[in-house]
Amino acid sequence: MKELSIDIRSVTAYRGGRRVLSGFSFQQEAGVHTAILGPNGSGKSTLLQLAACELYPVDMAESSLEVFGRRNWDVNLLRRRQGIISHDLQSHYLPGTRGLDVVLSGARASIGTWAHQEFSADEMSRAEVLMNELGLSGLRERRFGDLSTGEQRRFILARALFLDPELLLFDEPTSGLDLSAAFHYLKTLRRLMQREKTVLLVTHHVHEIPPEIGRVVHMKEGRIVADGPKETMLTAPLLSELFDVPLRVAAVEGWYQVFPGD
Numbered sequence: 001m002k003e004l005s006i007d008i009r010s011v012t013a014y015r016g017g018r019r020v021l022s023g024f025s026f027q028q029e030a031g032v033h034t035a036i037l038g039p040n041g042s043g044k045s046t047l048l049q050l051a052a053c054e055l056y057p058v059d060m061a062e063s064s065l066e067v068f069g070r071r072n073w074d075v076n077l078l079r080r081r082q083g084i085i086s087h088d089l090q091s092h093y094l095p096g097t098r099g100l101d102v103v104l105s106g107a108r109a110s111i112g113t114w115a116h117q118e119f120s121a122d123e124m125s126r127a128e129v130l131m132n133e134l135g136l137s138g139l140r141e142r143r144f145g146d147l148s149t150g151e152q153r154r155f156i157l158a159r160a161l162f163l164d165p166e167l168l169l170f171d172e173p174t175s176g177l178d179l180s181a182a183f184h185y186l187k188t189l190r191r192l193m194q195r196e197k198t199v200l201l202v203t204h205h206v207h208e209i210p211p212e213i214g215r216v217v218h219m220k221e222g223r224i225v226a227d228g229p230k231e232t233m234l235t236a237p238l239l240s241e242l243f244d245v246p247l248r249v250a251a252v253e254g255w256y257q258v259f260p261g262d
């Protein structure tokens, strides 16, 4: 087995006083692109928050949570190895934040930048390179609140890439994006996977699982109910059971789409 990027064993986790995960385990090997698929409320984002050390499980003798083989992380150091791209993070940026500052905030793993913060010439040029790569250079001075959802998402991705992490955590990557923005964004995601970044994405949409994703994990009511190679997981019987609705599935060149089954 390769190195484990994420190793969660027998954890119990609460959100807002509600127990969401109980005796929950999940491992991800470095280099294995993985999608966590499940209906609304199944606990996917909670799993991602645990993996990102944004949420801590209940301290119990049988439980453990290791990220890159370590239990305790200084988040500033962790963000050098792991980037997060989520709608939640996107919604935390103040509307007046400049696009460039969203990207630069990735240098300090912070949300936003402050007047007293200084960035080196290398950091400024890193921000420029990322904005250029993601087609954001023309938007560098724009207020975050005046950008489209797709443009904001790309700025959040640039922020996550700032420290060149090896693992990227995506929460519903294309939610809120129109077809053109979604396809453009998925193309970027594929490029990152081809460039040796490992991706862990959570979603309730099979159509945003790119061909490079090899492993699909089905999650329902806080539990993993199926886990295996994508082709064996994205079948009509298993997806119908996962979402409690009859479904048909079509696959085209590694992409999948579902349709009503009755």
Ligand SMILES: Nc1ncnc2c1ncn2[C@@H]1O[C@H](COP(=O)(O)OP(=O)(O)OP(=O)(O)O)[C@@H](O)[C@H]1O
Binding pocket: 015, 016, 017, 018, 020, 038, 039, 040, 041, 042, 043, 044, 045, 046, 047, 203, 204
């Ligand atoms: N702050 C909170 N307070 C109480 N319950 C919460 C809180 N956050 C999440 N939950 C509950 O935890 C459960 C799991 O939520 P989670 O966001 O992990 O699910 P999800 O699978 O990511 O859902 P979705 O696909 O809708 O984003 C849900 O039942 C949700 O209502």
